[in-house]
Amino acid sequence: MKMKRKLLSLMCTVLVSGSVAAEDKVLNIYNWSDYIAPDSVANFEKETGIKVNYDVYDSNEVLEAKLMAGGSGYDLVMPSNSFFERQVQAGIYQEIDKTKLSNIGNLDAQLAGQLARHDTGNKHNIPYAWGTVGIGYNVDMVKARLGDVEIDSLDMLLKPDVAAKLADCGIAVLDSPAEIMATVNNYMGQDPNSEKLDVLKASADLMAKVRPSYKYFHSSQYISDLANGEICVALGYNGDILQAQDRAAEAGQGVNVGYVIPKEGALVWFDVMAIPKDAPHPEAALKYIDYILRGDVAADLSNYVFYAVPNTAAEPMLDAEVSENKGIYPTQAVKDKLFIQVAHTKKFDRSLTRAWSNIKTGR
Amino acid sequence: MNNITPYVGKGAMAVRLVHRIKAMNWGRMAVILTPTLWLAVFFFIPFLVVFKISLAESAIAVPPYSPLFEWNPEEAYATLKITFGNYLFLFESRFYLDAYLSSIRIAAISTFITLVIAFPIAYLIAKSSRTRRTLLLSLVILPFWTSFLLRVYAWMGLLKKNGVVNEFLMGLGITDHPLIMLQTDFAVYVGIVYTYLPFMILPLYTTLEKMDLALLEAAKDLGAKPYQAFFLVTLPLAIPGIVAGCLLVFIPAVGEFVIPALLGGSDTLMIGRVLWDEFFLNRDWPMASAVATVMLIVLVGPIMFIRSRNKQEDAP
Structure with a gap:
């Protein structure tokens, strides 16, 4: 839920280069603006050889309007939890094959478990960050x-x-x-x-x-x-x-x-990673999800955007300025009083x- | 002989018709056809799509509304489902009516202010020498070279609490505390008048430029004082420009979204923002379409009326 500058995204209607290259060497990501560490995408491209088309939005509403119109051409999107719930109901996401995610064990089970209220069995989402x-x-x-x-x-x-x-x-x-x-x-x-x-x-x-x-x-x-x-x-x-x-x-x-x-x-809200049903490159999307689940990548994300990541492997790599900030990582007593929408x-x-x-x- | 004449007449008519079709200027046809096609493709068809959606029900699906027409191939029957619920909901509370009225009020007031500011500018440009005229006209158009959004953001910087205008006023000692200008209706008027000023100046300029200055001299010779000459000669002659300019400002101002969203307060009620809320916050495409359809009717009605009256006046 970052930077909901509705107008800007409305004015500069971002066009995804809907390249329908069949081979999974391309990945079309649609994420919140300013919501990734500066070198993470470049490193992913270097490691995997997958070319990433990275587009940004600044409101859930804009994302949803595009997804609901159909045929967006995106492989990976990051909606917030309550929006995601409705989108799952509309049947626009595919199930995520978790056996293909080698870093799935890094996920904070307690936090991720809360998302089952939106998505029974958490079949369609992997949490990205929360706040x-x-x-x-x-x-x-x-x-x-x-x-x-x-x-x-x-x-x-x-x-x-x-x-x-x-x-x-x-x-x-x-x-x-x-x-x-x-x-x-x-x-x-x-x-x-x-x-x-x-x-x-x-x-x-x-x-x-x-x-x-x-x-x-x-x-x-x-x-x-x-x-x-x-x-x-x-x-x-x-x-x-x-x-x-x-x-x-x-x-x-x-x-x-x-x-x-x-x-x-x-x-408390979560932004989750989800793959639309009509995604042209779902395999590449899975690779990117697995990459984000890596402790060092998740820690970079949290250190840069000042949001918490539900990733236990990231914890030791967080900057003290971030991990000790009670506004980002609250104490258990405060956590108990948080509620989801x-x-x-x-x-x-x-x-x-x-x-x-x-x-x-x-x- | 008597029997033959009408027969020949008919033949002649047919021949004439063929001649006329042959003589028809294809260039002229193209000239008429192009705007018609343009109107059909970019106005009429999109409007029909919007109108169609306004008769549906919203749903959690892709696309997010119910289909109007469904064909069941197995049992070979079709269902047509039309709901007027969205239009009824529009009239259920005063909210939408107030939004329409408030948009029209804001647009009308800003159109008037724009006219009052634009008239002397257009008049001066029309009166100045040919070389100066080109320069002045290009100055009017110059702001279009930067993004409209950027210019509105610049106004935010000027009008805000610690902004340029407040610093200036406080520096001069005119006020001792910052004036609240941003997020008020005042800022919306400033934004609309500023943005649409060129659309008023240009049509005014074209009519004023064609005006025969000898008419003013004649009025003077017949004893009219300058202000009388202005109201009796200049103003009536400028009416086509005034009407064109006012329409060019009023119509987009009614549906304006960006200016009230950026400069206006949360209590600035305009239909463009209501539309945004229905479409994005409420995800209710049919309701948003109904709001848009009614807005079009509200706008097109008076414009057609003005146009038909103008035509009657033009007719000899």
Whole structure:
């Protein structure tokens, strides 16, 4: 779930060179932008002699629209879990032959096991990376407004009087109805994945109350805004916020960004690797999956993108800066409070989108 | 003899018809056919596809909607399934109506502002010397050389809280705290007016350039003050340019997506964004198609009306 710059990908419609070369010496990958260590693809090409066409997207929605239209020509895609669940239901993925993956033993069984909620028996996916939806904040600006309190609660965003104190320095929230409403449901003590309309209404009412304190809903804008001090609080993806932290430190303008997984619990998401049914080069895709499962490649990925990888062999090779960061690899106590978001029914989705549009437009 | 005349007449008519077909200018045919084909391939057929999808139900499948027409070869029967549910859903709450109205309002206001800014510019260009004119016109077109998206991003840099405009205003002491301009309707108006200004200037320029300056002198001789000459002579003569410019700005502005998405706030309600949400967030292609179909009807109706009125006025 990185960098959902919807517009860019919409404008520069990326064309996959749908080369239908029958031999498996080509591999068409469609991945999130900025979601691989810089030399990983080049090394894979060198080791295997397979030519990789590497395209990027920045929102699950764009990926899904392409896959659902059919005939995308891609061999390997990286959707997020709840999107993946619906895509599996639509029958667009082929089963992954795990006997061909020599590094499958490196996978963190506990984490990977959670994905069975989306994909019975985990037949169609291998997890790529995972992260949380939590609070990114500007340390000094928040301190100036809230005083010396511990920053660890969603109250900042969801308690009207607390949020109001932060309104003037700017609060941003992901423009992602399912993920945010699951987070709000959980905050209200409800099942995050509830499809009860009264639960939706209660959460929407709470959002309507705090909405006047929010500056905008957007899924990528907050990265640079948090780094520049344009906003002071963001409910967003951990990797994006840590990226903002990195950028702010590099800019040296005195902006200090922090990330915390709220004590009420947070949404955990996975991006998985999956092979479309009509993939022209499935064998090459399997080779690439096996390559990503290698400890050193997975560690490079995590060290570079600041997301956690579900790979036990990677652990000793992680930079201390990454492995000791509780925003990336949380403690077991925090992990126990994380929840996943499952795909909603079509009917509920409609109500959800409607409620979300009303919240966003403040009506 | 009497019997023969009509017979000959008929023969003559047939001959004339053959002659006419032979004489028909194939070049002219091609000229008429090309835009018709263009319209069919790039407008009418895509619209039919969209309309067809709007009558389906969304489904978790590839493609993500139910088929309209199904043929069962074993039992030799066909089913045609049409649902109007998507259109009914459009009118179930005020949300979509508000989105249409708000888009039309934003587009209308920006069209008016564009006109007010573009008119003096076009007038000055038309009045300037031939060499200056070429230079000024190329300056109007110059922004097209950079990507539209980049220019909108540049406006984000100008309008943001620590942006150039705020630094400038605070430096001059006009305001002591940064003004909130980005993510407001104001920024949307700035973006639309800026982007579409050339589309207003160019048609205005072409009509104003053709204007006979002797008419203004005549008005002056007959005692009209400059402003009277402007409202009584210049403005009426410029009407074709004004109509063309306004349509060129208004129509794309109603469906604008990029500008409200980048410069507007989350509460800037425009139909382009609603469409995006239906298509991508909701993955409801039929619903998105219904929204698009209604938008087309909302837009095409008034335009046809204006065009037919224009034709009547043109007719002697």
